[in-house]
Amino acid sequence: MATTQEPDAVGQFIEPSLDRPALEIDFESTFCLGAHNSFVLELHRRLHRLGYLVPQDSNLFTEKTAAAVELFQISRGLEADGICSDQTWRAIIEASFVLGDRLLYQTSPMMRGEDIAELQLKLGTLGFDAGRVDGIFGPNTRRAVGEFQRNVDIVTDDVCGPEVVDHLQRLASRGTHVSVAGLRERESLRDRPRVASELRVALVHTGEDLGILGRIGFELQHLGTSVAVFSSPTWSDAAQLVNLFQADVCVGLGTRVQPGAEIQYFGTAGFESIAGRHLSEVILAELPLALTSQASQSIPMRSPLLRETRCPAVLVQIGPSDSLSDTTSQIESAIHRSLDRWTDGLPELARTAPRQPSPSASS
Numbered sequence: 001m002a003t004t005q006e007p008d009a010v011g012q013f014i015e016p017s018l019d020r021p022a023l024e025i026d027f028e029s030t031f032c033l034g035a036h037n038s039f040v041l042e043l044h045r046r047l048h049r050l051g052y053l054v055p056q057d058s059n060l061f062t063e064k065t066a067a068a069v070e071l072f073q074i075s076r077g078l079e080a081d082g083i084c085s086d087q088t089w090r091a092i093i094e095a096s097f098v099l100g101d102r103l104l105y106q107t108s109p110m111m112r113g114e115d116i117a118e119l120q121l122k123l124g125t126l127g128f129d130a131g132r133v134d135g136i137f138g139p140n141t142r143r144a145v146g147e148f149q150r151n152v153d154i155v156t157d158d159v160c161g162p163e164v165v166d167h168l169q170r171l172a173s174r175g176t177h178v179s180v181a182g183l184r185e186r187e188s189l190r191d192r193p194r195v196a197s198e199l200r201v202a203l204v205h206t207g208e209d210l211g212i213l214g215r216i217g218f219e220l221q222h223l224g225t226s227v228a229v230f231s232s233p234t235w236s237d238a239a240q241l242v243n244l245f246q247a248d249v250c251v252g253l254g255t256r257v258q259p260g261a262e263i264q265y266f267g268t269a270g271f272e273s274i275a276g277r278h279l280s281e282v283i284l285a286e287l288p289l290a291l292t293s294q295a296s297q298s299i300p301m302r303s304p305l306l307r308e309t310r311c312p313a314v315l316v317q318i319g320p321s322d323s324l325s326d327t328t329s330q331i332e333s334a335i336h337r338s339l340d341r342w343t344d345g346l347p348e349l350a351r352t353a354p355r356q357p358s359p360s361a362s363s
Contacts, residue, residue, distance in 0.1 A: 031084035035061040043084060046092050047072065077268065077302035087304060094135060099168075104137055104145075104160035111137040119160055121270040122168045123148060124179030132181055133271035134307050179271050186274050189350040192248060196339040197224040202247035204230045204238040204305065205254060212324065213253055216332050220339070235315075239308035247311045249279065249342070251335060256319035260296040261287055264315040266307060267300020274349060275312035279342045283316060286334040286341070288327050291318060 030039050041059035048056035052068040066082035073080040076091050084092075090112075097113035104116055117135035123144045124130055128151075131140030142158045149156040152167045193199050201220055203213040217227040228245045232238035235252065242250045256262065263284045265276030280298040287296075306313050316335075318324055324331070 025086075025089070027085055027089065031061055031089075033061060033063065033066065040065070043069075043089075043092065046096055050092070050095055077300060079301075079303065091302075100162065100165045104141075105158065106137055106139065106142040116141065117268065119145075119168070120181070121179060122172065124181045124271070126168075126171060126174065127180050129180050129184055132185075132266070132273070133179060133268050134266075134302075135268075136307075182271055182274060186350055186352070189275060189346045192275075192343070192346050194343060194347070196220070196343050199248045199339065199343065200226045200228075200246060201339065202228050202230060202242040202245050202250040202311075204232065204235075204242060204250060204252045206232055206235055206238060212328050212332060215328075216335055219332065219336060235303055235305035236308060239305050239313075242305075242309045242311065242313070247309075249275075249339070250305070250309050250311055250313035251279075251283075251339075252305050252313065252315040254315065254317050255321040255324060256317045258319050259323070260319060261291045262296065262317040263298045264301040264303060264306060264317065265298065266302065266313065268302055272300050273306075273312055275342075275346070276306070276314055278345055278349060279312060279338065280314045282341045282345070283314060283335065283338040286338045288330040288334065291323060291327060291331075 025039060029035065030037060031043065036059045038059060040061045041057070043061075044054045044058055044065065045056045047054045047065075047068050050072065052071060054065055054068045069084050069088060070080050070082035072078075072092065072095075073082075073088060076095065078088060078091060094113040097115040099115040099118040099122075101115055104111060104119060112135050114135060116137045117133050119137075120130040120133045120135070120141055123141075124133065126148070128144040128148050129140060130144035131138065145160050145164060146156050146158040148167070149158075149164065152171075154163050154167070201217075203217050205213055213229050217229045220227045228241075228247070230238050230241045230245075232241060238252065261284065263280040265280040266273040267277070277298065277300070284292060284296060284298045301315070303315060305315055318331070
């Protein structure tokens with residue numbers, strides 16, 4: 001796919017298609033079996049560079065393409081269906097970046113990429129809190145870069161360039177195996193409400209008419225809990241609403257084709273949300289046996305809802321869809337009980353938090 005280049009705010013050149021990958025794509029028709037176009041060619045070339053076995057010079061979307069897309073989705077904690085959606089396309093583009101390929105700094109909208117996730121993990125293992133390893137360059141990452149620059153006595157401009165990358169690579173052996181962001185999440189649990197009625201709870205879904213969430217919200221409000229129920233066109237849109245609501249916890253509910261329940265929480269290489277995992281495990285244990293007797297699991301994923309919410313979040317996927325109507329009251333009770341158990345367990349999670357490493361990067 002031919003692209004032109006334009007300079008950014010600090011003089012580096014970037015490809016417009018990389019920062020705005022979805023503006024001109026009709027995904028359903030562009031990436032379907034039998035489609036042949038320049039976007040498929042670009043998809044093949046990117047997948048090939050990432051190590052997937054696809055013909056890098058072909059512009060025809062085949063079953064081999066779909067299989068490679070599915071393998072990529074599995075590797076990135078995305079829904080594995082072999083369909084190159086907006087979300088998958090963006091993830092493929094983000095995966096193309098390696099730390100050192102470009103300058104990293106805070107912009108609006110925020111920069112994203114695997115290189116940023118690697119930066120966050122390297123900073124975190126050295127004791128600099130760049131926030132969750134989510135591949136999004138936000139305020140926490142900017143502050144951590146600046147703190148690192150001051151610590152190693154180089155120009156402090158909050159921009160990750162070649163000098164920062166060089167120092168990070170040389171100091172890698174001094175890092176721990178645990179990111180400080182995960183430790184601080186545990187410690188922050190000490191300040192969380194101790195009873196469910198004191199929580200700010202966000203309940204979200206996309207597309208489907210899930211009246212079940214409204215009923216759960218009504219029950220929680222009756223007990224004094226501050227609740228917001230959001231219906232959004234995408235999980236990313238839902239995440240923004242959850243953040244505006246300043247929720248303490250978020251529960252998303254959706255359906256899937258396969259029978260059973262899958263409870264997703266945010267997790268990636270080197271980091272997982274401890275509070276999110278705890279809630280997902282509690283919900284899985286509380287769901288009715290009729291749903292969990294099939295292939296059910298609690299699993300770390302990187303879907304937009306989990307990645308972009310600032311609070312602990314889970315996405316409850318139940319299938320097949322008609323099982324929702326058959327077990328509605330049981331699901332309502334299960335989620336209600338789960339929030340009670342989750343808050344009850346937070347103090348223990350906080351107590352078991354290991355001591356934070358202090359920032360250590362002096363050369």
